Amino acid sequence: MTRNARLSFLRAGALALLCVSGILEAAPQHALTLYGEKPKYPADFTHFDYVNPDAPKGGMLRQAGFGSFDSLNPFINKGVAADDIALVYDTLTTNSLDEPFTVYGLLAEKIEKGPNNEWVRFYLRPEARFHDGEPVKAEDVVFSFETLVSKGAPHYRGYYADVEKAVVEGPRRVRFDFKHVGNRELPLILGQLHVLPKHWWNDRDFTSGNMEAPLGSGPYRVEKVEAGRSIRYARVEDYWGKDLAVNRGFYNFNRVHFDYYRDNTVALQAFKAGHFDYWLETSAKNWATAYDTQAVKDGRIVKDEIENHNPQGMQGFIFNTRRARLQDVKVREALALLFDFEWTNRQLFNGAYTRTTSYFDNSELASSGLPSKEELSILEPLRGQIPDAVFDRAFELPQTKADGMIREQQRRAYELLTAAGWKIENDRMIDANGKPVKLEFLLVQADFERVLLPYKRNLAGLGIELEIRRVDVSQYINRLRSRDYDMIVSGFGQSSSPGNEQREYWHSASADNPGSRNFIGLKDPAIDTLVEKLIAADSRDELITRTRALDRTLLWGHYVIPNWHIKTWRVAYWNHLAHPATTPDSDVGLMTWWHKPDVEVPKPKPIDGDETDESAPASASPAAER
Known part of the structure; x- marks a missing residue:
C-alpha cells in the first residue's frame, strides 16, 4: 500500500470513528451531565438516595411568606409572585441534588444531544398530562419557550440567548437548535424550562400579573388564595408523574400553605406559637437566644443544623x-x-x-x-x-x-x-x-x-x-x-x-x-x-x-x-414533621419531608410580642430565587 493510500485509509477510518462517536453521544439518554461523565443514577434507578421512598402521604406543611404577593404568574417582570407557585408546573428535566450538575428526565422521557452540542432533543412521556387531563405536547414546549422569550421577564432572553429556534418534530418530540456549537450547559438549562399549557393561555394575557389560579402539570395546584395574605396548594391526587423515580419520596404533604408576615420578628414568634411548622433561621443571635421556650425544651420544636455543601456565593x-x-x-x-x-x-x-x-x-x-x-x-x-x-x-x-x-x-x-x-x-x-x-x-x-x-x-x-x-x-x-x-x-x-x-x-x-x-x-x-x-x-x-x-x-x-x-442550614420545626436520614448536598430538601401521622399538630396560641426583636439575615433579598 502506498503512503498516500495508507493516509487515505487512516483518514477514512478516523472519520468513521468520529461518526460512530457522534452517534453514541447523540443516542437518547435518561440523564445528561455537564461534561459527558456517567450520571450517578442508572436508567433503571428507583429513587434518589436522599429521599424516603416509603414516606407517608398526608397532612399540611405550613410555612411563612415574607411581605406580600399580588400575582400568580412568576414568569413576568410584573408584580410579586406567590411563594412556591412553581409547584404547579413541571419541567422537562429535574436536577439531582447530590451531583454537581446532572439532570434526569421528568416531562421528557429521554434527552438527545448533538455531537458538538449544536442542538438538544427532548422526547416527552406519553403519560404526561396537565391538570385538566390534556396531554403535554411538543407544541406546548415550543409555546412555553417562545412565550417566555418574547413576553416573559427580561432575564429569559439573556438566559436563552444562544438558542436559534425551537422546532416541533412530532407530537411528543421537540428540538432546540443553537446559534453556536460547544455550549455544554445549554442542553441542561433548557431541561429546566417550565412547560405551560398552550391551549389554556390561548385566550389569556400572559403579561397580566393577575390572581387567576394557573393551569400546570406539576404535583400541586392552587387551592385557595387570599390576595397578599395567604396561599394554599393541594396535592394533585392523580398527578401523572407521582410514580416516576425522580418523584418518589417527594411531595408528601397533602397541602402546602403560606401565611404572609411583614416582619420576620413577628413571624418567628408566630412559629413558636404554633402558627406554622418550619422556620429557616438566618439570625445567629436568634439561634443562640430566641429558642429558650418550653416547646424546645420538651422536644416539640426541633432545632437542627443540616450540612450545606453548596458554594456559598x-x-x-x-x-x-x-x-x-x-x-x-x-x-x-x-x-x-x-x-x-x-x-x-x-x-x-x-x-x-x-x-x-x-x-x-x-x-x-x-x-x-x-x-x-x-x-x-x-x-x-x-x-x-x-x-x-x-x-x-x-x-x-x-x-x-x-x-x-x-x-x-x-x-x-x-x-x-x-x-x-x-x-x-x-x-x-x-x-x-x-x-x-x-x-x-x-x-x-x-x-x-x-x-x-x-x-x-x-x-x-x-x-x-x-x-x-x-x-x-x-x-x-x-x-x-x-x-x-x-x-x-x-x-x-x-x-x-x-x-x-x-x-x-x-x-x-x-x-x-x-x-x-x-x-x-x-x-x-x-x-x-x-x-x-x-x-x-x-x-x-x-x-x-x-x-x-x-x-x-x-x-x-x-x-x-x-x-x-455559615456552612449549615439552621432549621427549626415542630416535631410532627420528619425528614430523611440522608439529606441532599445542595438543598434542605423540604419537599422530601413528611408529616408523622401519629404526632399531633400544635394548636396555635396568641403571639407573644415581648421577646427579642432583632435578627441578622444572611440571605439574599426577598426578590431573589429560593
Missing part, C-alpha cells in the same frame, strides 16, 4: 456603579474598609459567621493566593484591562480587633477618597464634583437595620451620610428593577457548576436588563470575556481555573462589601 452590600460617585474603584474600596465585620460578628452574631472572601466561597471554585500558571494564561491577555493587583497580590479583607476601633481602616479609607478627589469641608465629605456625600441604602428587611447602624456611624466618622431607607416589598422590587438605589444588601447564589447564569450577574448584556441580577451595573469587556470563557469550559479542571480567574477579578473590583456565611 457572595452576599454583600452591593454598590450600584451606575451612580457616578460609585464608579471609582478607590471610592468603593474606601467604603468597604469602614465595615467592621469582626465587631459585628462578635457583638451581633455571637461569633457564628465566617467572613466571605470569594464569590464562590466554600468550594474548590474559590480563588486564593496568587494566580496559578493556568489562571495566568487566561488573565495575561487582559492585563491593562483588569486591576494590576490581580496579578501580584493575594486578595485579603481587613481584619480588626473587634473592639470597635478602626482608626487604621479610616486612615486608609481617607487616603483612597482623597486620591479619588474627595475632601472634607466643615466636617462633611465632599465628592469630586464638590457635592456633599449622601448615600442611600435601600432595605426591605427591618431586622437588618441593626447591622447597618454601626456601619453608618463609621461612615459618619469621615463625614459621609448614610440614609437607611426601608420600603415595603413591592416598592423594593420596583426600585430594584428600575436600578434606583445606591446600595442594597443581596447575594449572588452559586452552584457547584456555574455557567450561563453568570451572564445574568456580571455580563454587559444584562446591565440594562431590569429583570437581571446585574445589580452592580457591570459593563466591562474584560469581565465579559472571563464570563464567556467560563461558560465555554470543556472540562471540570477548565471550569475551576476559569471560575477562579473571574472570581479574583471581581474581588479586586471592590463591587461589593463582602458579608458572611
Whole structure:
C-alpha cells in the first residue's frame, strides 16, 4: 500500500470513528451531565438516595411568606409572585441534588444531544398530562419557550440567548437548535424550562400579573388564595408523574400553605406559637437566644443544623456603579474598609459567621493566593484591562480587633477618597464634583437595620451620610428593577457548576436588563470575556481555573462589601414533621419531608410580642430565587 493510500485509509477510518462517536453521544439518554461523565443514577434507578421512598402521604406543611404577593404568574417582570407557585408546573428535566450538575428526565422521557452540542432533543412521556387531563405536547414546549422569550421577564432572553429556534418534530418530540456549537450547559438549562399549557393561555394575557389560579402539570395546584395574605396548594391526587423515580419520596404533604408576615420578628414568634411548622433561621443571635421556650425544651420544636455543601456565593452590600460617585474603584474600596465585620460578628452574631472572601466561597471554585500558571494564561491577555493587583497580590479583607476601633481602616479609607478627589469641608465629605456625600441604602428587611447602624456611624466618622431607607416589598422590587438605589444588601447564589447564569450577574448584556441580577451595573469587556470563557469550559479542571480567574477579578473590583456565611442550614420545626436520614448536598430538601401521622399538630396560641426583636439575615433579598 502506498503512503498516500495508507493516509487515505487512516483518514477514512478516523472519520468513521468520529461518526460512530457522534452517534453514541447523540443516542437518547435518561440523564445528561455537564461534561459527558456517567450520571450517578442508572436508567433503571428507583429513587434518589436522599429521599424516603416509603414516606407517608398526608397532612399540611405550613410555612411563612415574607411581605406580600399580588400575582400568580412568576414568569413576568410584573408584580410579586406567590411563594412556591412553581409547584404547579413541571419541567422537562429535574436536577439531582447530590451531583454537581446532572439532570434526569421528568416531562421528557429521554434527552438527545448533538455531537458538538449544536442542538438538544427532548422526547416527552406519553403519560404526561396537565391538570385538566390534556396531554403535554411538543407544541406546548415550543409555546412555553417562545412565550417566555418574547413576553416573559427580561432575564429569559439573556438566559436563552444562544438558542436559534425551537422546532416541533412530532407530537411528543421537540428540538432546540443553537446559534453556536460547544455550549455544554445549554442542553441542561433548557431541561429546566417550565412547560405551560398552550391551549389554556390561548385566550389569556400572559403579561397580566393577575390572581387567576394557573393551569400546570406539576404535583400541586392552587387551592385557595387570599390576595397578599395567604396561599394554599393541594396535592394533585392523580398527578401523572407521582410514580416516576425522580418523584418518589417527594411531595408528601397533602397541602402546602403560606401565611404572609411583614416582619420576620413577628413571624418567628408566630412559629413558636404554633402558627406554622418550619422556620429557616438566618439570625445567629436568634439561634443562640430566641429558642429558650418550653416547646424546645420538651422536644416539640426541633432545632437542627443540616450540612450545606453548596458554594456559598457572595452576599454583600452591593454598590450600584451606575451612580457616578460609585464608579471609582478607590471610592468603593474606601467604603468597604469602614465595615467592621469582626465587631459585628462578635457583638451581633455571637461569633457564628465566617467572613466571605470569594464569590464562590466554600468550594474548590474559590480563588486564593496568587494566580496559578493556568489562571495566568487566561488573565495575561487582559492585563491593562483588569486591576494590576490581580496579578501580584493575594486578595485579603481587613481584619480588626473587634473592639470597635478602626482608626487604621479610616486612615486608609481617607487616603483612597482623597486620591479619588474627595475632601472634607466643615466636617462633611465632599465628592469630586464638590457635592456633599449622601448615600442611600435601600432595605426591605427591618431586622437588618441593626447591622447597618454601626456601619453608618463609621461612615459618619469621615463625614459621609448614610440614609437607611426601608420600603415595603413591592416598592423594593420596583426600585430594584428600575436600578434606583445606591446600595442594597443581596447575594449572588452559586452552584457547584456555574455557567450561563453568570451572564445574568456580571455580563454587559444584562446591565440594562431590569429583570437581571446585574445589580452592580457591570459593563466591562474584560469581565465579559472571563464570563464567556467560563461558560465555554470543556472540562471540570477548565471550569475551576476559569471560575477562579473571574472570581479574583471581581474581588479586586471592590463591587461589593463582602458579608458572611455559615456552612449549615439552621432549621427549626415542630416535631410532627420528619425528614430523611440522608439529606441532599445542595438543598434542605423540604419537599422530601413528611408529616408523622401519629404526632399531633400544635394548636396555635396568641403571639407573644415581648421577646427579642432583632435578627441578622444572611440571605439574599426577598426578590431573589429560593
